[in-house]
C-alpha cells in the first residue's frame with residue numbers, strides 16, 4: 001500500500017463536502033481542518049477524523065508531511081492562500097471562481113509552475129456523470145463541428161445571504177454580495193459554472209470577444225433593511241464570440257421573476273445535445289429525426305473533483321480536468337464579461 005496522501009481542508013461551508021470526498025478516497029488522510037469558526041472546524045474534524053484544528057491557515061504550513069490543501073473560503077482569499085500554499089510546496093485544489101481577477105489567476109498559475117505542484121480548480125459541474133459522458137462524445141467528434149451553445153442557470157429565489165439559511169452548509173457569508181470580496185455576484189458564483197461547462201462541452205474553443213450586461217433590481221431594499229451593502233450583479237447575460245465565428249450565449253440569475261431553470265445546449269453539425277435531461281438530437285438521414293434520451297452509463301461513477309485531484313497528484317502525467325492553466329481561459333472570459341457590462345459595449349478577451 002502506498003503512503004497515504006495527507007490533506008487539509010480550509011473552510012467548513014462547501015469545504016465539508018471536500019472533507020467527505022477526501023476521506024472516501026482510498027489511501028487519503030484528512031490531517032487538519034481550518035476555519036475561522038473554531039467550533040465548526042472542530043465539529044467536522046471529529047466527523048471526518050482529522051487530528052488538527054486551526055483557525056489561521058498559516059499554521060497548516062508547519063504540519064510535517066502535509067501534501068495538499070483544498071481551499072473553500074471566500075473568493076478574495078483564493079489567490080493569496082493558493083499562492084502561499086504552493087510556495088510551501090503543497091498541491092492545491094481551489095474552489096471556483098479561481099480568483100477575483102484575471103491578474104490574480106495568472107499569478108496562481110505562475111506560482112504552481114514555479115513550485116512544480118498541481119493546481120486544480122473546483123469546477124464540480126464537469127464531474128457530473130452526464131457532463132463526463134457528453135464531453136466523451138465531443139472528444140470523439142460525434143457532434144461534427146460545434147458552432148453554437150446556450151446555457152442558463154436561472155434561480156427564482158437563490159440569493160446568498162437572503163435565501164440561504166444562516167445555519168446552512170454554504171452561501172452564508174455577506175462577502176458573496178461584495179464586489180471587492182467576491183469579484184462579482186451571480187456571474188462569479190454560478191456564471192462561472194455555466195460558462196465553464198458550456199466552454200468545456202464545446203471542446204475549449206478560443207474566446208475572442210464578449211458583449212454582456214448585468215442587473216441588480218430585486219433585492220436592493222431587502223439588503224438596505226439588513227444594513228448589508230450589495231454592489232454585485234444578481235443577473236448577468238453574455239454573448240461570447242470564439243475563433244472562427246463560433247458563439248455561445250449564457251445567462252444566470254440569483255433572483256428573478258422567472259421559473260427555476262438550468263441547462264446547457266450544444267449545437268453541432270452532426271448532432272446536438274442538452275444536459276438536463278440528458279438528450280441527444282440527430283438526423284442520421286435527411287428528414288429522419290432522432291431524439292434519444294441518454295442512458296448515462298456511470299462508467300466514471302465515483303469520479304469527483306477530490307478523487308481526481310488525488311489521482312493527478314499520484315500521477316503527475318495524468319491530464320487534469322480543470323487545471324489552473326485551463327481555467328485561466330474561463331477567468332479571462334469572466335473578466336471580459338464584467339468589463340463589457342460596465343462599459344456597455346463589446347470588449348476583447350485578454351488572453
Ligand SMILES: NC(=O)c1ccc[n+]([C@@H]2O[C@H](COP(=O)([O-])OP(=O)(O)OC[C@H]3O[C@@H](n4cnc5c(N)ncnc54)[C@H](O)[C@@H]3O)[C@@H](O)[C@H]2O)c1
Nearest residue numbers: 011012013014035036037072073095096124170171172173
Ligand atoms: N464548486 C461548487 O459547486 C461550490 C459550491 C459552493 C461554494 N463554492 C465555493 O466555495 C467557497 C466557499 O463558499 P461557501 O458557500 O462555503 O461560503 P460560506 O460563506 O458559507 O463559508 C465560508 C467559510 O469560510 C470561512 N472563512 C472565511 N475566512 C476565512 C479565513 N481567513 N480562514 C479560514 N476560514 C475562513 C468562514 O468562517 C466560513 O465557514 C466560495 O469560493 C464558493 O464560490 C463552490
